[in-house]
Amino acid sequence: MARRIAITSPIGVAGEAAPQVAVRGPGWDGRFTVLILFLPPALLLFTLFVVLPIGEAAWYSAFNWNGFGRPTNWIGFDNYRFVLETRAFWLALRNNALIIAVSLAIQLPLALTLALMLAEKFRGAVALRMLFFLPYILAEIATGLIFSFVYDGDFGLVASIWRTFGAEPPHLLASTDTAMLAVLIVVVWKYFGFHMMLFIAALQSLDKNLVEAARIDGATRTQTLRHVVIPLLYPTIRLSVFFAIIGSLQLFDLVMPLTRGGPADSSNTMVSFLYNNGISRMRVGYGSAIGVILFAICVTFAFTYKRWFMRDE
C-alpha cells in the first residue's frame, strides 16, 4: 500500500535509491551536534510517559497499593488472579469480541459497499463522503451523549418511534439485554466512515488499467469487482480489520456517556472495566494488572496479525 504510493512520486524513488555517500563538510562534529540536540526531547518524552509507565504497571501489579506512599504490600500474582476471577472482566472481554465481530460482519461490508459506490464521480458523491466521514471526527464523548438522547426512554427518538406504534418505550441503555446492542450501533455509526475513506483512498490509487483490461476482456461488472477490484483491495481490507480490532481494544470514551459500562457491567469494554475498577477507586495494583493484561493482548495481537496477514507491508 504505502510502497505503491511512494513509487508514484519520482522524488521518493530518487530519495530511497540515492547512494548513501559519506557526508563531507561538517562531518562528525556537525552530526554530533544534531544528535545531542535533536534526539533527546522526543526520546525523553517517549521514555518517561510511554515506556516507563508500562514497565511500572508490571511492577505495581504485584502490590496491593492505593497509590499513596510507596508500594510495600507485595502480593505476587494475586492481582492477576483477582482479575481473572472477576466475572466483569470476562464480560468486558466478550464485549470487545462482540465489537470486533460487528466491525467485521457489518461495518466492514458497509464501508466497502459505500466506498465502491462513492469512489465513482457523480453529483453529490463528495458531499456524501464528507457526511459519512463526519461522525468519525466528532468527539466520542459528544457522540455518546447524542445517542444517549436518541435512546432516552422519555425524550429520545427511539422512544418517540415506539410511541407512534402505541407501545411503551423501552429504556434501551438501562437494560442488561439491550445496553451492549445499543453501544454496538453507535460504534458502527461512528466508525464506518473512517473505513469507507480508507477504501476510497485505496480505490483511487488503484491501477485503472487492470480494471479496464478486465472489462475489455469481457468480464461483467460483478466479475470485475469480485476477481479484480476486491483482490486488489486485500491489503486495505487487512488494514481496516487491524484498525477495527485495535480500536475495539481501546474503546472507552464512547461507552462512558452511554452506559458507563453498566448496567451490571453488561456493556463494559476492557478499558471502561479498567477505569471503573482500577482508576476510579485508585486500586493501583489491581488496575495495573488489568492494564498489563490489555497490553499483552494488544502486543500479541499486533505482532501475530502483522506476521500472518501483513507480512508484505
Added chain:
Amino acid sequence: MSSAGARPAFDPAVLFKALFLGLVAIFVLVPLLATLLGGFKSLGELRVNPFGLPRQWEWQNYADILFSARYWQLLRNSLVISTLAVALTLITASMAAFTFAHVRFFGSSMLLSYLTLGLLFPAATAVLPLFIKVRDLGLLDTYFGVALPQVAFSLAMSVLLLRRFFKDIPYELLEAALVDGCSYIKFFRYVTLPLSRPILATVGTITFVNSWNAYLLPLVMLNTDALYPWPLGIMVYQGEYSSEWHLILAFITLTILPTIILFLLAQKHIVAGLTAGAVKG
C-alpha cells in the same frame, strides 16, 4: 469510457444505489439534526416532537450558553491543551524525524524501532502508572500534565510520517548544502521544514483532533473544573442538568460546532491527514 452504450431508461441498480445511500445518509443525519433542533425546543415540546422542526424557536437555550463564561472557558482550556500538544509534537517529532532521516549514526534503526513500540498499545493500558508519574512530577492538575503524555503517545506515528517525508527530500540537496558550509541545523530550519509544510499540517491535524477530543487523560489528570477541556465539561454539564435534554442538546451542539466548522473549512486536509496517518502507520 469503454462501457459507453445507450443509456437505459430505467436501471434498477441505480435506484438501489440511491436508496441505499439515502438510507445511510438518514442514519447519519437524523441524530445530528435532532440534536441541533432539540436545542431550539422547550423540554415539553422535545418530549412530544423530538424529530420535527420546533414549533416555537427557543433561541434562549443557545443564547444562555453562548453568553456564559463556562462555555468559553471550556473551549479555551481545550484550545490551550491542544495547541500545546500540537506545538510540542511538531517540534520534538520533526527534530527526531530529521535525525533519523538524514544523520547516520550507530543505533539509529534500533532507536527508531524503540519509538515505534508506541504504535502497539493504547495509552489506557498504562494510565494508572502514568497518573502516578505525572503526580510525582508535580504536573497533576496542569495543562502540561495532559499535553505531555498526549505528545509522548503521538510521537511514534508522527516521527514515522515525518521521517518518510523528510527522506524524500533529495539527498544531493543536503550534501550540496553541507559542502557549502551550511550546518545540519540550518538545513533543517531553512530547507527541510519549509519543504515539509504538507506533512507538518497532516501531523498537526491528527494531533489536534486527537487532543481536542480526548477524554480519558484529562479525566485522570485534572481535578479542577476551571481547567477542564470541553469533553470533561460537557459530562459535568450533563450530570447537572440530568434530564433537561433541551439544554444538554444545545450544549452538545455548541461544543461540537468548532469541530464541524474546522472540518468544513479544511475537509480535504483533515480527511487526507486522518486516513494517511492510519495507512502509513
